[in-house]
Amino acid sequence: MAKILVLGAGYAGMMAATSLERNNEPFTLINKHPYHYLTTLLHEAAGGRKEPMQYTVKIADVLRKPTSEFVQDEVVSIDREKKVVHCKGGDQAYDYLIITMGWISEYFGIPGMKENSMSIQNLDTAVEIRNHIEREFQTYLEDNDDRHLRIVVGGAGLTGIELVGELCDWIPKLCIQYNIPKSKVDLQNIEAMPSILPMVSESLREVAARALTEKGARLRTNTKLMKVDPGVVHLDGDETVEAGTIIWTGGVRANPILTEAGFTVDRRGRAKVNEFLQSVDDSNIFIGGDCAWAEEDGRPLPPTAQFATQMGPVLANNVTSFMHGQPMQPFQGHNLGTLASLGSEIGVGQMMSIPVKGVIGGLAKEVSKIKYLWQLGGVRLAVDKTNEVVHL
Ligand SMILES: Cc1cc2nc3c(=O)[nH]c(=O)nc-3n(C[C@H](O)[C@H](O)[C@H](O)COP(=O)(O)OP(=O)(O)OC[C@H]3O[C@@H](n4cnc5c(N)ncnc54)[C@H](O)[C@@H]3O)c2cc1C
Missing domain, CATH: 3.50.50.100 (FAD/NAD(P)-binding domain)
Incomplete structure (x- = not known):
């Protein structure tokens, strides 16, 4: 056979x-x-x-x-x-x-990026990022070095922006857990292109940018990452950013x-x-x-x-x-559209060309998870996993 x-x-x-x-x-x-x-x-x-x-x-x-x-x-x-x-x-x-x-x-040949950044490539690397950020918060309590509380996310496509949204939700919880003022944490998203989320409309990009900025992220578009050394990113214009956490999502x-x-x-x-x-x-x-x-x-x-x-x-x-x-x-x-979560509650995107945003956008993202589970394993899998995967 x-x-x-x-x-x-x-x-x-x-x-x-x-x-x-x-x-x-x-x-x-x-x-x-x-x-x-x-x-x-x-x-x-x-x-x-x-x-x-x-x-x-x-x-x-x-x-x-x-x-x-x-x-x-x-x-x-x-x-x-x-x-x-x-x-x-x-x-x-x-x-x-x-x-x-x-x-x-894909590191696009940016010197030091592969060696000195983390990336979300699979579940193991996602867990590494989570553990690393938590360790940085713990280490800050020992040496009060602000660099431990600086997180740089390179790339403002779907992965980068969804990650920033997630971190915006998690950071306040970590701050409470470790008794660190939230104002001490610096979350920067660095993108060479003039805008974030190129796959959605201009107006949705603005909604997403506003939401993430209000949650405390610094979105730095038109800013090119030139080189990465351990704990330091070099930007165009000779600026350097020292950060305990550097994550690459650019390609x-x-x-x-x-x-x-x-x-x-x-x-x-x-x-x-x-x-x-x-x-x-x-x-x-x-x-x-x-x-x-x-x-x-x-x-x-x-x-x-x-x-x-x-x-x-x-x-x-x-x-x-x-x-x-x-x-x-x-x-x-x-192409049924694109949905980007901006944390667990809200999102933006286009479903069949219809723009969705805010809580509706977040809800649409959660529903898309159930749809996939259903496609993969029918009603049984959708019922079994929905509680675990979906934010209700
Ligand atoms: C954070 C994030 C958010 C995203 N959001 C969206 C979204 O909202 N919508 C969307 O359409 N796309 C999204 N994407 C992109 C999407 O995840 C990928 O396009 C998709 O996973 C590709 O599916 P695939 O089946 O080709 O490969 P994958 O889903 O990557 O699966 C590949 C499989 O192969 C296995 N494998 C790899 N190498 C080996 C090996 N050497 N030996 C044995 N097994 C191996 C891996 O372990 C894995 O199980 C997102 C990606 C990320 C990282």
Whole structure:
């Protein structure tokens, strides 16, 4: 029997796996962890909103068929000639491959950024940020050095702004916990572009900027990060900011395993696929989520959970069709909008082009979590996890 391997249990991989189950196709899913973490909520985990494991779904709770195999392992490389995936724990042969191993941070060559900043890349790094900030508050009590209370977040896209929103909610709680005046804490968001949240309308950006500023964040647009030394960021104009916490959220690129495996990639390392999400280099390989360089109307689709989730079933159905010599279906992404939380209570965004803001925006974000849980694991998962993940 032909062997299908799915690499990575993120949005695209999990949706592909559940669709393969629906197609009655046996497969093996390989993932670093025994759980699927909710990447779009990692800023909440970093900002201490809920316990980290609440942002995970056990893979075994979603995959139900005895023919679905899960292997907890880390993929190291892909040998396309021999049709073998090399993992830390051993090799896995395949006939058909679905690659959905997500992304890593893109540092754009900023000297010292990779070495001297933290980033939200997965649940572990989100937890590191949370623990680090808490340690900085504790250390301030010992030496009264203000630098421990300065947090720099580089990048004002979705991840950066959602993280700043989360920190704005968490900082007052930390201040009470450690008996530190809130005025001592300096939270700076630094962005080279002239505005925050480029994916929403001008008026929503203004709403978001006002809300975060009122909560105590300093939003510094038109400010370029030039270099990072340990505990120091260098800005254009020779300004330096000394900070105990430096977090980079400025960009992503695809998992480097794709480039190393010799796929045709774009400048962000995403592997080129045709309209069926099939690699242009290897017809037995299908690629989705942030790993895929997929185009619509000649323009590359952005790396979002929204498209990754939509790609999952198409990946599964097209592998199934291709194996059985049936016609495949082209992928058509539907942009349903973008929602950015600004802490636990409020948010801004566009749903089907309709602008939402404030409490309604926050509520819409919470509802989108339930929608995803439902898509992934039906009513059962939505009911089981809603209390843990959703802020009611
Ligand atoms: C804080 C934050 C907020 C975001 N908010 C939004 C939002 O509101 N809306 C939106 O559409 N997008 C959002 N995004 C972007 C979105 O999360 C990504 O586009 C999405 O996660 C991509 O899904 P994916 O399936 O390609 O990969 P991922 O979800 O990243 O999953 C990849 C999986 O592969 C596994 N993996 C990686 N390497 C290996 C390996 N070598 N071996 C084994 N397993 C491996 C990982 O552990 C992970 O389980 C946000 C991102 C962040 C960080």
